[in-house]
Amino acid sequence: MLQARRAVVRSLSFVAATAVVTGSLAACSEDDTEQAPSIGYAIDNTITTYNGNTTAGAVSGTMAALSRVLPGFTFTGPVGAPVSDTDIGxxxxxxxxxxxxxxxxxxxxxxxxxxxxxxxxxVLTWAASSGRFTKTVDGADVPMFDVANTLGYSDIDRVQCQPGAKDATVVFKPGRAFTEWRSLFGATALMPSHIAMQRAGVPDLVSAVNSDDTEALTKIADFWNTGWNMTPGQLDTSVLPSSGPYRVEDYTEDGGLVLVANERWWGNAPATDRIVVWPRGVDLTKDAVDQSIEVIDVGSGSAGDLSALSGFTSEQIPSRSIEQFILSTSGVLGDEAARRAFGHCVPRSTLFDQYGSTPDAPAVGVGSGTVDSRLVVPDSLVYSDAAATDGNRYSAADVAATKVSLSEAGLDALTVRVGYLAPDPVRSQIVADVKAACEPAGVTIEDVSSPDFTPDALRTGGVDAVLAGTAGQAGAAGMADMIDARGALRSGNSSNFGEYGNARVDQIIDQLDTDPAIAAQLGLSVEAENILWTQVPTIPLFNQVRTVAVAQGMSAVVANPTRSASGWNMDRWVLRR
Known part of the structure; x- marks a missing residue:
């Protein structure tokens, strides 16, 4: 039944898809069933903040959990592209x-x-995400706002806004027509500016931005960076006003993140009044059996085998998240030859066969094989040419090539500490497989995963490599426009955890984002991948496989293999028992 829903979603718009899917699943229910007042939804990431735009928020499960709490002008639909949300504007x-x-x-x-x-x-979203506003720390200019990715917003010259008005005009810089502008100001991007102003003691945000008022903007940034952090059992809901069909009511370790219908929502009322989001760490098998979880969206195998869950229908689907090793560009991997050595002993093709392939894998496109380009999606017209730059140099573990690269780096041996958010049986096994493949070449792999791991450990020297999805995400990730993926390789971005920097790659990313011509996309992506496969800031593996499982009696759950996950339309979910 889930497979049928995927076909529906691919061919129909959001409204039509929801209607057809709802009808097909409702037919599975018995006439004498009653609608449940609450639905449990499990994801495979932590929820640490209301603000999914910060460095920490962008790698958390904020978007998967809160896209119907903080909607925007668009949401990421199941095919990975932005879809207009006219309820917002x-x-x-x-x-x-x-x-x-x-x-x-x-x-x-x-x-x-x-x-x-x-x-x-x-204005707040642009000010925070543009990278324009800086402060001096230890003699250096650093961004005031701890934003993960500035792509697109940094191309905006100004936001014309009369404080308190319902309309704004966004003017981009000359020559910087950001192709994917529809992705800006989307779901979870718009934060409540009135809360930031209240808590910062700044009466007029727009004036502060227009006048470059450093003192006022620093106060706003200080709150924006950490003021929306969420700790179970210590929730201040007064700073969490909702602009969507659901609002946050409570958050505890035992009770999950409780979303309830927003009484002030002006659109269609949510079909179910209460959704409980369960972050990573719960016992999915036990809670599913106990009927406290009815929708599961996790990386396949990350929570054990869910295929045998009684009363559930499950499906494995390739997502737009690129499972990858993100490498440090300092320490033991500071020399690009050392990074090449590591890359040469990673058995990428074998890892895809074992962990990235699905039973109905397509012949081409997303999920068809190893991912060999970091900047363009596998279903784009230019992907095959960009991917060909690898030349199969990094397809299989190559002991001889590893030793050559070690010699080029002046090394006899190399130890690489790999971190990821644990527990995760699949990533644990990937690290074990890489360890076995690299050991004969003199490369020792150490698994240093932990339950509180974040990819920022790469920046602080706690690890040498991170095993994660697109832009360091542990859970659902990725979009068709590749903004997150490109931003994670753009120098100066906080999502660039390995702190990779190449001026020509920066130029290419900037041009890819503003020149949609196929010829330009082809030439630029091929040039970039030639550089990236030489300098190896990341080792892409495959499109992460997601498992979506729904309980019998559920309707309107539409799998979304992007960073939005299945929760993108949770306000349409219905459970009958």
Missing amino acids: TAAQLPGEALTVSYTLNPSSVYSDGVPLTCDDL
């Missing part, structure tokens, strides 16, 4: 030499605390 490109977009918020839009959504919210 509309966006229209205006004529002119520079890319200019007019944003209009729904006149009825209001936060759950009664404060209207305004263009101030767009």
Whole structure:
């Protein structure tokens, strides 16, 4: 039944897909069943903050959990592309030499605390994500806002906004027409600016931004960076107003993240009043049997074997997240020859066969084989040419090539500490397989995973490599536009955990994001991959396989193999028992 839903989603729009899927699953229910008042939803990541735009938030499960709590002008649909969310508002490109977009918020839009959504919210998102505003620390200019990725927002010249108004005009820099502008100001990107202003003691955010008021912006940034952190059992819901069909009611280790219907929501009321999101760490098998979890969306094998769950239908699907090793560019892997040595002993093809292949794997595109390009998706027109630059140099473990690269680095042996969010049986086995393949070549692999691991350990020297998905995500990740993937290789971005920097790669990424011509995309991506396969800041493996399991009686669950995960349309879910 899930397989049928995938086919529906690929061919129909959001509204039509939801209608058809709901109908097909409702037919599985008995006439004498009753609708359950609450649904449990399990994801495979931590939930540490309300703000999914920070470095920590971007690698957490915030988007998978809160996309219907903090919606935006678009959401990421099941095919990986942005879909307009007109409940929030509309966006229209205006004529002119520079890319200019007019944003209009729904006149009825209001936060759950009664404060209207305004263009101030767009100004805050841009100010935080642009990288423009800096402060001096130890004699160096550093960003005020700890944002994960600046791509797209850094191309914006200004956001024209009358404080408190429902409309804004976003003007991009001359020559910087960001191709994927529809992805900006999307789900979980718009944070409640009135809360940031209240807590920072800044009465007028727009004026502070327009006047470059460093003192005021520093106060805003200090709150934006950490003021929305979420700790189970210590939740201050007064700073968590919702702009979507659900709002946060409670968050505890024993009770999960409780979302309830937002009484001030102006759109269609959620089909189920209560959703409980269970982050990584719960016993999925036990809780599914106890009927406290009805929807599961996790990396296949990361929570054990779910195929035998009684009363559930499950499916394995390749996602848009690229499972990969993200390498440090300092320490023992500071020399690119040392990184090549590690790359040469990783059995990428074997790892795909073992952990990246699905029973109905396509012949081409997402999930068809090892991922050999970091900057373009496997289902793009230019992927095969970009992927060919690997030349099978890194397809299989090559002891001889590893030893040559070790010699080039002036090394006889190499020890690489690999970290990831544990427990994760699949990633644990991947590390074990790589260890076995690398050992004959003189490369020792150490598994240093932990339950509180974050990819920032790569930056602080705690590990030499991170095993994760796109942009360091432990759970659901990836989009068709590759903004997150490209941002993770762009120098200066916080999501670039390995701190890789190459001026030409930066130029290529910037041009890829503004020149949609196929010829340009082809030439630039091939050039970039030639550099990246030489300098090896990452070792891409395969599109992570996701397991989506739903309990009998559930309807309207539509698998979404992107960073939004299945929770993208949770307000349409219904459970009948």
